[in-house]
Amino acid sequence: MSNFTPTERTRVRRKPERGSYDRELIYSVLDEAFVCHIAFIADGMPVVVPTNYVRVGDKLFLHGSMASRLMKTLASGAPFCLSVTLLDGIVCAPSATGHSVNYRSVVVMGKAVPIEGEAAKLAAMRDFVEYVIRGRWSTVRPPTEQELKGTMVVSVPLVEASAKVRTGFAVNDDEDYATPTWTGVIPMKWSSQAPVPDPRGNSSIAPPPNIQHYSRPQ
Amino acid sequence: MSNFTPTERTRVRRKPERGSYDRELIYSVLDEAFVCHIAFIADGMPVVVPTNYVRVGDKLFLHGSMASRLMKTLASGAPFCLSVTLLDGIVCAPSATGHSVNYRSVVVMGKAVPIEGEAAKLAAMRDFVEYVIRGRWSTVRPPTEQELKGTMVVSVPLVEASAKVRTGFAVNDDEDYATPTWTGVIPMKWSSQAPVPDPRGNSSIAPPPNIQHYSRPQ
Numbered sequence: 193m194s195n196f197t198p199t200e201r202t203r204v205r206r207k208p209e210r211g212s213y214d215r216e217l218i219y220s221v222l223d224e225a226f227v228c229h230i231a232f233i234a235d236g237m238p239v240v241v242p243t244n245y246v247r248v249g250d251k252l253f254l255h256g257s258m259a260s261r262l263m264k265t266l267a268s269g270a271p272f273c274l275s276v277t278l279l280d281g282i283v284c285a286p287s288a289t290g291h292s293v294n295y296r297s298v299v300v301m302g303k304a305v306p307i308e309g310e311a312a313k314l315a316a317m318r319d320f321v322e323y324v325i326r327g328r329w330s331t332v333r334p335p336t337e338q339e340l341k342g343t344m345v346v347s348v349p350l351v352e353a354s355a356k357v358r359t360g361f362a363v364n365d366d367e368d369y370a371t372p373t374w375t376g377v378i379p380m381k382w383s384s385q386a387p388v389p390d391p392r393g394n395s396s397i398a399p400p401p402n403i404q405h406y407s408r409p410q
Numbered sequence: 411m412s413n414f415t416p417t418e419r420t421r422v423r424r425k426p427e428r429g430s431y432d433r434e435l436i437y438s439v440l441d442e443a444f445v446c447h448i449a450f451i452a453d454g455m456p457v458v459v460p461t462n463y464v465r466v467g468d469k470l471f472l473h474g475s476m477a478s479r480l481m482k483t484l485a486s487g488a489p490f491c492l493s494v495t496l497l498d499g500i501v502c503a504p505s506a507t508g509h510s511v512n513y514r515s516v517v518v519m520g521k522a523v524p525i526e527g528e529a530a531k532l533a534a535m536r537d538f539v540e541y542v543i544r545g546r547w548s549t550v551r552p553p554t555e556q557e558l559k560g561t562m563v564v565s566v567p568l569v570e571a572s573a574k575v576r577t578g579f580a581v582n583d584d585e586d587y588a589t590p591t592w593t594g595v596i597p598m599k600w601s602s603q604a605p606v607p608d609p610r611g612n613s614s615i616a617p618p619p620n621i622q623h624y625s626r627p628q
Binding site: 232241257295384393 | 506
């Protein structure tokens with residue numbers, strides 16, 4: 193896989209040593225998360241909205257209601273900026289300003305293209321369900337024609353993207369380590385808990401392993 | 411505490427039944443997280459950047475390097491939009507399109523005001539450290555004059571803010587529940603793991619309870 197080429201918009205400016213254009217790294221961050229924040233301009237003002245996405249090969253799909261302002265903006269071809277952030281830990285330093293967070297974040301700049309046609313939308317909906325819970329699609333009622341009509345799906349080619357990553361401990365000077373305080377990292381993790389059955393559901397069906405032991409690719 | 415008044419920019423448009431302007435709810439979401447995504451306009455294009463914040467009373471503080479584009483943009487008084495999202499669960503529905511996520515998100519629209527003066531900056535730095543790890547400030551080396559000079563802190567009055575919350579199970583029609591699949595919610599939680607000591611640190615100092623059993627206010 194060839195890496196991304198930094199552009200004026202995706203080049204990491206602050207702390208460039210944390211920047212990466214490595215396609216494998218960028219895709220791994222995208223695949224571990226599935227919530228992004230998308231910034232766009234509405235009536236001349238910046239707006240940011242959290243939403244779900246799915247990565248399929250070298251593109252992202254985003255979906256939403258036909259009535260959604262975000263989806264209408266994306267479908268119009270307006271430029272947007274998408275960010276995914278995984279918080280990995282809290283860095284405890286000997287000095288106040290040495291404190292930091294470990295994270296992996298990705299930014300994608302792009303323009304979206306609406307997905308037209310029932311078959312293509314259906315395939316994207318399958319991708320959405322499978323991206324969030326692998327093996328789920330074959331067990332659920334597929335979308336009706338009307339559900340597909342009411343859903344907008346857009347495709348975002350992954351062309352301009354970069355990652356920014358901080359790992360490890362504090363970077364204080366040696367003399368700061370004489371401060372009598374604990375130093376290190378508190379790892380943070382986003383994880384699933386025991387599934388809670390829907391009271392309207394069939395209580396004789398136990399949660400399958402993909403739900404009982406839900407995890408994201410890491 | 412009086413609630414927020416919805417404005418043209420903060421009124422929840424899509425699924426307005428999920429919208430809230432309740433100050434207590436909005437503050438609880440802000441306090442549980444400490445990473446936000448800030449959208450602003452740079453060279454006519456939307457940009458979104460993840461960063462840390464601290465809430466103190468009816469305002470947020472944001473901080474960063476004097477050289478940061480985000481901080482320079484905020485300090486200039488440019489309008490921005492800030493979002494905080496807590497993902498609480500994955501909603502497994504009987505139908506593909508019935509799947510959803512449970513979340514609590516907050517959006518803040520505003521303009522920032524730079525914090526000037528060493529004493530005010532020092533107080534804000536204390537708030538930052540204490541917001542992330544309560545009880546930490548008194549154990550670390552305080553910022554030097556030079557560190558304070560190199561840090562920009564801005565204050566954001568919490569005037570325009572709203573929350574959007576989804577809780578509970580799928581909302582499919584009864585007939586969909588005949589689909590032979592498990593339905594319910596996979597709760598998701600962002601939590602701390604066992605602290606990892608810094609090899610440069612003093613190994614005779616054990617992690618104190620605020621680090622050993624790190625948690626956010628909930």
